[in-house]
Amino acid sequence: DAGITQSPRHKVTETGTPVTLRCHQTENHRYMYWYRQDPGHGLRLIHYSYGVKDTDKGEVSDGYSVSRSKTEDFLLTLESATSSQTSVYFCAISEGGSGGYEQYFGPGTRLTVT
Amino acid sequence: GESVGLHLPTLSVQEGDNSIINCAYSNSASDYFIWYKQESGKGPQFIIDIRSNMDKRQGQRVTVLLNKTVKHLSLQIAATQPGDSAVYFCAARRGGSYIPTFGRGTSLIVHP
Numbered sequence: 130d131a132g133i134t135q136s137p138r139h140k141v142t143e144t145g146t147p148v149t150l151r152c153h154q155t156e157n158h159r160y161m162y163w164y165r166q167d168p169g170h171g172l173r174l175i176h177y178s179y180g181v182k183d184t185d186k187g188e189v190s191d192g193y194s195v196s197r198s199k200t201e202d203f204l205l206t207l208e209s210a211t212s213s214q215t216s217v218y219f220c221a222i223s224e225g226g227s228g229g230y231e232q233y234f235g236p237g238t239r240l241t242v243t
Numbered sequence: 244g245e246s247v248g249l250h251l252p253t254l255s256v257q258e259g260d261n262s263i264i265n266c267a268y269s270n271s272a273s274d275y276f277i278w279y280k281q282e283s284g285k286g287p288q289f290i291i292d293i294r295s296n297m298d299k300r301q302g303q304r305v306t307v308l309l310n311k312t313v314k315h316l317s318l319q320i321a322a323t324q325p326g327d328s329a330v331y332f333c334a335a336r337r338g339g340s341y342i343p344t345f346g347r348g349t350s351l352i353v354h355p
Contacts, residue, residue, distance in 0.1 A: 133286075143276060169347070170347070171345050171346060172287070172332075174342065175259070179341070221342065225341055230341045231277055231289050231345075232334075232343065233289060237284075237285070238287060
């Protein structure tokens with residue numbers, strides 16, 4: 130398995146509170162991604178990073194922000210959690226370039242916003 | 244944009260049979276395709292990929308077929324085993340992009 134960990138693995142929080150999810154990789158891959166997975170929608174891209182301090186929005190970025198201060202860590206923050214952000218969140222990495230663009234996924238974080 | 248879809252939300256097979264899971268994509272500029280397997284409670288796991296300059300690629304018990312004319316790809320699993328029970332979904336990437344588009348998935352159920 131690719132060296133990707135996510136923390137926490139489960140979290141229950143209240144509406145309006147800030148939440149930060151962490152993705153940590155030991156593969157030194159350039160690209161990192163945050164997805165959410167919901168029934169009937171499949172995987173939807175929230176934000177991605179193509180290098181340290183280089184990030185961009187995905188298709189469902191509203192209400193989320195990210196930061197990448199070092200290669201191995203990619204943080205996803207919900208500034209003020211809403212019930213619509215209840216989901217399973219997956220981090221993914223890819224090497225890029227000649228190393229290929231296939232993505233490898235972490236184990237996921239199940240977030241419940243009450 | 245790109246849309247990626249699977250033809251069947253659920254596929255039930257008997258242990259030992261061959262399974263075929265289908266996927267269609269919309270963007271003719273897509274040049275790279277990946278199949279993932281996702282077991283319950285886990286993250287998606289890379290199975291096999293194929294580039295648009297190929298029609299077929301084989302792995303261990305799996306084969307991916309690509310038909311660019313009709314923008315269709317399939318994943319064939321030989322001698323399906325109970326451990327193959329999972330959700331399978333395909334992803335397509337447009338040339339020049341490193342962001343794939345994912346389909347929604349087909350749930351493969353293997354009956355012993």
